Amino acid sequence: MKVQVLGAGCKKCNLLYQNLKSFIEKNNLEAEIEYIDDLEKLLEAKVLMPPAVFIDGVKKSEGKTPTEAQFKEWFQLQ
Structure with missing residues (x-):
């Protein structure tokens, strides 16, 4: 992953x-x-409001600070 x-x-x-x-x-x-803090890569990924989180190429979050509960959801933990 x-x-x-x-x-x-x-x-x-x-x-x-x-x-x-x-x-x-x-x-x-x-x-x-x-x-990754390379501006070109942010633009390639269409990130307009950092920070953004991608897991296996799928954008999970942009422009906010996710909680631990959201992390658990992303990784399918109970």
């Missing part, structure tokens, strides 16, 4: 990346996570 956080390098974007990374580690999920 590939998880991408696309952001602008701001505090909110970095916090989302750290929270999502911690969630993945805490739940022993097999996922590769990366943070």
